[in-house]
Amino acid sequence: MTTFIFDVLKDLQNNNTNISKITFVLPSKRAGLFLKHQLPKVINQTVFSPEIISIEEFVEEMSKLKSISNTELLFEFYGTYTNLTKEENRDSFESFSKWAQILLQDFNEIDRYLIPQAKIFDYLGAIKEIESNHWSLDEKKTDFVKNYLAFWTKLYNYYNHFTKHLLNKNIGYQGLIYREAVENLESYIQNHNEKQHVFLGFNALNTAEETIIQELLENDIAQVYWDIDAVFINNLKHDAALFTRHHKSKWSFFKNNPFNWISENYSKEKNISIFGIPKNIGQAKYIGEILNNLQTTHQSLQNTAVVLGDENLLIPVLNSLPKSIDALNITMGFPLKSIPLASLFEALFHLHKNASNSFYYKDVINIISHQFIRPLLTIENIDYASKLIETIDTNNLVYLTKDRLKQIAIESSNIIDLLFSNWQKSIQNALNNCSQLILIIKNHLDKEKESNLLSLEYVFRFNELFNELNRLNSEYHHIKDISALYSVYKELLSNNTLDFQGEPLQGLQIMGMLESRVLDFETVIISSVNEGVLPSGKSNNSFIPFDVKIENNLPTYKEKDAVYTYHFYHLLQRAKNVYILYNTEADVLTGGEKSRFITQLELEGIHSINHQIIAPLVPIIEPSLNVIKKTETLQKQIIQLAGEGFSPSSLTNYIRNPIDFYYQKILKIKEHDDVEETVASNTLGTVVHNTLEDFYKPFEGKLLTLDSIKNLKLQIEEKVTFHFKNEYKEGDITKGKNLIIFEIAKRYVSNFLDLEIKHLKAGNTIKIIAIEANNEVLIDIPELNFPIKIRGKVDRVDEYNGVTRIIDYKTGSVQQNQVEIVNWEDLNTDYKKYSKSFQILAYAYMMHASKQISLPIEAGIISFKNLSSGFLKFAKKDKPGNYAKKDMLITQETINNFSDELNNLIKEICNPDIDFTEKEV
Known part of the structure; x- marks a missing residue:
């Protein structure tokens, strides 16, 4: 196939144009690279290379202005804002940056389209004046309305001061550079x-x-080549x-000069396949499948492009590419915000945004566990990160201070200082801490440089980012707090990417829609062709109303x-094989229905x-229960456990799930015992149990009296607190x-003591026999030739009226029906209904044994x-x-019946022929 760039070069050669003396102006630098690659195909002799520049470079050269980043523009504009706004009415830099x-x-749009500034800003002010009359019918306007109107009347002043x-x-922003050009x-x-x-490929x-x-x-020092198909230009409704x-009909030059070119490539035979696929990952996987099929049919990927409508698909697509692809070029960069080091600084900003001398434990663990920090906390084979977490x-x-962290990890105190020193004291200190941290990470990675090349690249890019932050802070002094x-x-992070290395003119090309300008490929795969993505649809990120824009x-x-629309159809113009993918699943944020382009x-x-809806191949995985075979080694461990003793809770645990x-x-x-931010139910239970143990232990072997219980009530606060x-x-x-839980614990104990007092006042006698009684008894099971114990601790044994x-x-809450049984064999089968009955019977069995x-x-x-x-x-x-x-x-009969069920359960646990089989929950 021929390309638009090749056709332009061939036409220039046919017209005997000296290509070496031409300045080629293209929509993008990338297009210039492809043009340079096409030159040897047209010129078969040694010549000087022509000048090849992008339109942005061209107008920058004409304007004599240097373009600066959006972030630096904000800082420059804030200087204008502070100069023209009284101190009491000024927004902070953070609030200012949002609007x-x-x-x-x-400003950029107004300048790019050469709109008279005074006219449009006066117009906006007048509109807002009219709108404000609808807010308040009173002649006397509120301060809010006055400030609002004052803002709109100042816009022209802001613009004038700022541009001057x-x-x-x-220096300048793009629009100002265009106006100056x-x-x-x-x-x-x-x-x-x-x-x-020579201008080529513009739209x-x-x-x-x-x-x-x-x-x-008009001055005869330029030519322009358009790349448009007759199908589109002849259809007045085709966008x-x-x-x-517009250019063809409105430009006076084309009244007397030819319009180059209107081609007829789109109507040629093409293989166009449209695939509706659920979700973004589904599209990424199917792109990999398409590429694999192309290679299987011996088609070269040299002239193939994957165009991502949604650039967030880049990583899923890269992970889905066939391993057989040996040459690959990625034109879009990997977002810096997506690399692992970004999560570290995100966590640090999250930690320090709110001034505090203590830090939430999850934030601390998140930082010290980070892949770039944990190695720094390992000194002489001691993992201080693990020590801190433990x-x-x-x-x-739940909350820790920097000093407490340093006490725990004394050898790592310098790293702790960098991470947890209060940033609120000085913005410069915060930036210095981050820069020092980057340097320490870099020095650590340098120890094994060959295996850490990618990580070192991450560190280098973040070092550049913080150097820029340092420069902006030093030069402008607008950053007053950590939030700003x-x-x-975040603004710098979102605008920075990590560039992929590759041969730009070889193999498969992966690019965004805008990178495809002027380029032609034989096989094109376009993803995310959904409304809201391609095209992006309505958005109103502007202070200028729609009708004012129209006017x-x-x-x-x-x-x-x-x-x-132009970019989409341009990709199809000269292509022979086209694969269009869209997401079939409706999504509020990224659209769901297929794009109007497909329709x-x-x-x-x-x-x-060929339009198909593709369902991903989902293998049928039959659910299977986990089964652990009882090997000889496992059987020995079971015998050892039986000798140490089974507890009632471990036996009911087996009944619940082996x-x-x-x-x-x-x-x-x-x-794992996590930090309890809120007191857990088991902690509450332990506190109540231990408090009652302390209260009743001294009464073992004694009768309870009203006075003794009343004296215990006086100690509730002290004991529960302890x-x-x-x-x-x-x-x-x-x-x-x-x-609240602390008060509940006190109430539980107090209510229990009140119940004891009630029983005693009613004339009942209560004698404490044992508190937290330890039991350990041997069980004789003839079928098993090894010793078996059952052990446990009984909360309380007493005599109530003898x-x-x-x-x-x-x-917790227990009802009477949870301690009742009908059939003895149910004890070993139904955990939910009978686990509590099993436990209390086991205690009775042990104390009797x-x-x-006495029964x-x-x-x-x-x-x-x-x-x-x-x-x-x-x-x-x-x-x-x-x-x-x-x-x-x-009675003895009860004990005997329970003993039979207990023996059956233990025999099952110890039986080498019965595997540990998971129960369905």
């Missing part, structure tokens, strides 16, 4: 009347560009030729959509189009939910959330239902 960005864009200031410094146009023509300019031109190109054409039709978890530290510094940092010939969303292609009827029993008791895997500090460590119980009771405390009690007895639960129900006794019912006969005494 100034929009205003600078409007920039011109004095020989037009001002200098006559001088440029006089000084370059022998120079020949949408602003007024300044139109003026420059027309003047050069792909919206601008070209100390935070062990001591339940963070705003500037002043400023571009609106219609013209911006037409730009993308237009289908309605044109020019090409035969896999959990395997993890916790065989592999000894414990759940045990909270013991369990909750350095967690704060003086405010918020924790204070009847022995085994009591288990529960701080160790001869600490019959009662066993049950006291639920602190259901204290009004009193002692919830275990009961054996003859049948289900509320009216069934209940036996609440635990």
Whole structure:
């Protein structure tokens, strides 16, 4: 296939033009690179290379102004704003930057389209004056309305002061540079009347560009080549030729001169396939599949382009490329905000944005665990990051100071200082800390340079970014707080990319839509062809109302959509194979329905189009339960565990899910003890248990009296506080939910003691037999030839009116039906219904086996959330239902029946032929 660039060069050669003396002006630098590559195909002798520049470089040369970044423009503009605004009415730099960005864009548009400034700003002020009359019918305007109107009347002053200031410094934004280029146009023509300019591949031109190109054409020192197809330009409703039709009909030059060119490539036969695919990742994966198929059919990717409508697809697409692709060029950079080092500085800004001398533990852990920080905290093989995290978890530290962190990791105090010194004291200190941190990370990475080349590139780019921040802060002094510094940092970060290295003219090309300008490819794959993406649709990021834009010939969303229409159809013009992908899933932010471009292609009827909805191949994965085979080694571990002793809770854990029993008791895997910001239910339970243990331990073997219980009530505050500090460590119980839970713990204990007093006043006798009684008994199971123990701790054993009771405390809610059974075999099968019955029967079994009690007895639960129900006794019912006969005494028969079920359970656990099989939850 031939390309537009090749055709232009061939036409110049046919017209005997000396190409070496031409200045080629193109829409982008990238197009210039392709033009330079095409030159040897046209010129077969040694010549001097022509000058090849982008339109931005060309107008910059004409204007004698240097373009500066958007961030620096903001700083310059803030100087204007402060000069023209009284101190009491000034916004902070952070607040200013939010609206100034929009205003600078409007300044840019006004200048690019050569709109008389006074006219449009006066117009805007008048409009706002009229609008304000609708807000307030009173003749006397409020201060808010006055300030609002004052802002609009100052816009022209802002513009004048700002542009004069920039011109004095020989710098400018794009619009100002264009306006100055037009001002200098006559001088440029006089000084370059022998120079020949060739403009090629342009489409949408602003007024300044139109003026420059027309003047050069009229003075016979320029040629212009358009790249438009007859199908588009002859269809007056086709937006792909919206601008070209305007240039052809409105420019006086074309009344007497030919219009180069209107081609006829679009109508040629093409293979166009449209694929609707769910989600962005689906599109990325399918792009990889298309490329793989192209290679399988021996098609070269040399003349193939992947054009990403949504540039966020870059990384998913790169991860989906076939491994067989050996040559690749990526024209868009990798966003700096997406590299790992960005998350570190994001975390640091998050930490320091609000002035504080203590830091939230999650923020601290997030920073010290970062991949670039953790190695710095490892000194002489001691991982101080792990030590810090362990100390935070062990001591339940929700907030930490810098000094506390330094105490824990004394050898890493210099790194701790850089990370956690209060940034609020000085913006310069904050920047210095970041720069020093970057240097330390760089020095560490240099130790193994070959394996850290990519990380070193990250560090280098962030060093550049913070150098720029330092320069802006030193030169302008507008950054007054960390929040403003963070705003500037984010602005710089969003505008910086990490460039990929590659051979720009070889292999597969991956690019954004704007990078495709002037370029032609045989095979094109376009992604994200959805409304809201291609085209982007309505957006109103401007202070200038829509009708004012129309009146002043400023571009609106219609013209911006037409730009993308041209680029889309230009990609299709000379292509032979076209693959168009769109997301079938509706998304509020990025659109969902297919683009109007697709509908237009289908309605044109020019090409035969293959339109398919692609469903991703999702393999059917049959859910399978985890099964652990009991190997010889595992069987030995089970025997060892049996000798150490099973607890009632571990046995009920097995009933609930054997896999959990395997993890916790065989592999000894414990759940990580996270910091408790809010007191956990198990901590509350431990505090209440320990408080009651302290209260009742001295009464073992004694009868309770009213006076003794009343004396205990006086100690509730002291004991509960003591045990909270013991369990909750350095967690704060003086405010918020924790204070409520602390009061609940006191209320639980107080209510329990009130219940005891109530029983005693009613004439009942209560004798404490044991508190937190330890039990450990051997179980004789004839089928098993190794020792087996069962062990556990009983909360309380007492005699109530002469009847022995085994009591288990529960701080949660328990109902009577949860300690009742009908069939003994259900104990080993239904955890939810019978786990509590199993536990209290196990306690009774152990105490009877160790001869600490005599049968019959009662066993049950006291639920602190259901204290009004009193002692919830275990009961054996003859049948289900509320009216069934209940036996609440635990007799020898009860113990024997439970013993059978207990033996069966232990035999199952120890049986080498029964695997640990996960239960469906």
